Amino acid sequence: MPLIERTNSPSQQLLNNYELRLMSQLLEREQGISPAQIVEGTGATERLLRETAQLLTTEQELALYTRLARFNRDxxxxxxxxxxxxxxxxGILASAMMAAYNLGEALELLAEFAPLVSWASHSQLTAERYGEEDCACLTIFPTATDPAAAELEIDSTFASIQVVFNELSAKPVQFALLDMTRTGSADSLSYHRRLFACPLRTRRKRNALLIAQSVLNTHLPHPQPEHQKLFRDLCQQSTRVLTEKRGLVAAVRNRLLEEDGRVPSLEQLAQQFDVSARTLRRQLRAAGVTFQSLLDESRYRESKRYLASTDMTVEAIGRRLGYADARSFRTAFRRWSGQTPLEHRKAQ
Structure with missing residues (x-):
């Protein structure tokens, strides 16, 4: 579950993947992997990994997770x-959880407002019986499809939940069970066993955390029922704003490259959305992207598809994507991927 951080400006609601930035920093400091290597071919920039007031698209999150997992040796x-x-x-979800009456209410808030923690991944909260106890089961469905990237995400998510629940209750919280799809030897779980004081099961068909009802009934030290509605309203507002901004980015992305070789300009897109070009540019900037970055992202995605699934020449692909000549397309593709189009096709 990629953690996203909210800045202090409630009107902007600019979000950034804090988890990815931490991973990038550790890879650079401990394994010598530069941010430039990590962002290569993802459509993201080094600035997105360094500055908090930037928003990653879902595609960039997925691509960055895959790149991080590919380089990581820890x-x-x-x-x-x-x-x-x-x-x-x-962010504001933390305030709502701290104001809850018990851990059970805090867990329900975490599940309900999951987009404030992770936009792309999702979770499911169900009831389940384990041993002799009734439990709540929080199942996490990772964002990444790449196994190594998904493993990174799941490990980080469960560790964060353990830390957050310890902080909420002001004492260590013992979960009932942790199921993971990951494989590996007993030695590979030594860090997990130190952090989680509960049974661990690997090679399962799910990534799930079970918490006994007796633990969920644990009262939190500082409940604020008089502020609970306020915090919930703020969480709902933040989710709505985030959804609207993601919706704008998705709408612009969908309008790009709708017809082969006919790339709309920013001004033409603005007309379709019935706003000025200046307004659309400002709205995209507030969402953490630019028109050019979305165009590059779409062109890169489509070019990889054409190279992998068709026999079209590089010149023909470049024309279909709106480039004036093959040289311009080759230069752009090398900038995105570090390879020429033909090198990428051979590698595939």
Missing amino acids: PFLGIRVGERINLPNY
Whole structure:
């Protein structure tokens, strides 16, 4: 579950993947992997990994997770990062959870407002019986489809939940069970066993955390029922604003490259949305992207598809994507991927 951080400006609601930034920093400091290597071919920039007031698209999040996993040589990177993602990183959701009456209410808030923590991944909260106890089961469905990237994400998510619940209750919280799809030897789970004082099961068909009802009934030290509605309203407002901004980015992305070789200009797109070009540019900037970055992202995605699934020449692909000549397309593709189009096709 990629953690996203909210800035202090409630009107802007600019979000950034705090978890990815931490992973990038550790890879640079401990493994010598530069941010330039990590962002290569993802459509993201080094600035997105360094500045908090930037918004990553879902595609960039997925691509960055895959790149991080590809370079990483630390089997405990995910769980180490998750241990550093605590309540303050949950923004307004943290305030709502701290104001809850007990851990059960806090868990329900976490599940309900999951987009404030992770936009792309999702979770499911169900009831389940384990041993002799009734439990709440929080199942996490990772964003990444790449196995190594998904493993990083799941480790970080579960570690963060453990840390957050410890902070909420002001004492260590023992979960009933942790199920993970990951494989590996007993040694590869040594860090997990140190952090989670509960049974761990690997090679399962799910990534799920079970918490006994007796634990969920634990009263929190500072409930604020008089402020609970306010915090919930703020969480709903933040979710709505985030959804609207993601919706704008998705709408612009969908309008790009609708017809082969006919790339709309910013002015033409603005007309379709019935706003001025200046307004659309400002709205996209507030969402953490630019028209050019979305265009590059769409062109890169489409070019990879054409190279992998068709016999079209590089010149023909370039024309279809709106480039004036093949040289311009080759230069852009090398900038995105570090390879020429033909090198990428051969590698595929």
